[in-house]
Amino acid sequence: MNNLQLERILNEKLSPQLIKDYAPNGLQVEGKEQIRKIVTGVTASQALIDKAVELNADALLVHHGYFWKGEPEPIRGMKGKRIRTLIKNDINLFGYHLPLDIHPELGNNAELARLLDIQVEGGMEGHPQSVAMYGRLKTAISGEEFAERINKVLHRAPLHIAPEGANKMIETVGWCTGGGQDFIELAVQQGLDAFISGEISERTTYTAREMGIHYFSAGHHATERYGVKALGEWLADEHGLDVEFVDIDNPV
Structure with a gap:
């Protein structure tokens, strides 16, 4: 499936345009055009990105993505490493925050x-x-x-x-x-x-x-494990995509 087509499908399902959010919803970092393997998870941490690389994922779909209002804008440090890893491996990052809560x-x-x-x-x-x-x-x-x-x-x-x-x-x-x-x-x-x-x-x-x-x-x-997990399962059932949920443990 084309990455922009996947974004359209997700937007139609979650209707992000109806709610004011703290971060952009949808395709946040663009990667390869064709998506066959998707990894889902709660937060786009380095550990989750590394697991997506290991699993040869074409896309990462998360609840907590990037570019939050008020965060430092420069792409450096931890933020820079995460984004460099995504771009180097041509992985698309999709993030849906409040639309996935509600x-x-x-x-x-x-x-x-x-x-x-x-x-x-x-x-x-x-x-x-x-x-x-x-x-x-x-x-x-x-x-x-x-x-x-x-x-x-x-x-x-x-x-x-x-x-x-x-x-x-x-x-x-x-x-x-x-x-x-x-x-x-x-x-x-x-x-x-x-x-x-x-x-x-x-x-x-x-x-x-x-x-x-x-x-x-x-x-x-x-x-907040279960919304993105359910969304991934819906994509697999309705659109035949290969989707795998990865739970990176977090005690908070």
């Missing part, structure tokens, strides 16, 4: 809900493009039981901050994969029992304890 079928939030068996009810911000979602468990469970479920599904023990002075059961849940910890107060305002994000801030602990909500920090990387 996609209702293949997005990070949708995949996390599926894995944790949460019935999605809507966006916490009140519109379909919300980067934070809310939903309901089939049966109310304790905070300890929900933490165990997260651990089992994501293969990572979450940090669980419980509300003060209450043995509160969990039925309604809000979540935002990655760095979505500051949606916790919106989750409180909407009366949810629990909130999940990837990252936690120092202030998040006190919000959870004092405002009566269970909070789970499940890891930025761990909560």
Whole structure:
């Protein structure tokens, strides 16, 4: 498949033009025209690029790509080495950030809900493009039981901050994969029992304890493995491409 044709297919599926983002979505570094082998992964780190080279990939498709707003513009140091490796090996780099978080079928939030068996009810911000979602468990469970479920599904023990002075059961849940910890107060305002994000801030602990909500920090990387993996599987199933997901471990 032609690299620009692949970009069109991805853009049609993810509709990046509908959301304001912090980085360009689509083809970020152009490589060879014909794509047969694609490697997918969370972040275009040097380790993932090196693995793509080893696997003779023609394209790398990631959630966290390059050229973020506010980052230094010169292509030097770590950034220079990464881009030189891609260009030297003629590898295309495709990156999709927020469009891959919010996609209702293949997005990070949708995949996390599926894995944790949460019935999605809507966006916490009140519109379909919300980067934070809310939903309901089939049966109310304790905070300890929900933490165990997260651990089992994501293969990572979450940090669980419980509300003060209450043995509160969990039925309604809000979540935002990655760095979505500051949606916790919106989750409180909407009366949810629990909130999940990837990252936690120092202030998040006190919000959870004092405002009566269970909070789970499940890891930025761990909560965002599954959107790009699902997108790659969709490309393989729908368009017959050779796609391989590579998980570069990250404890954050």
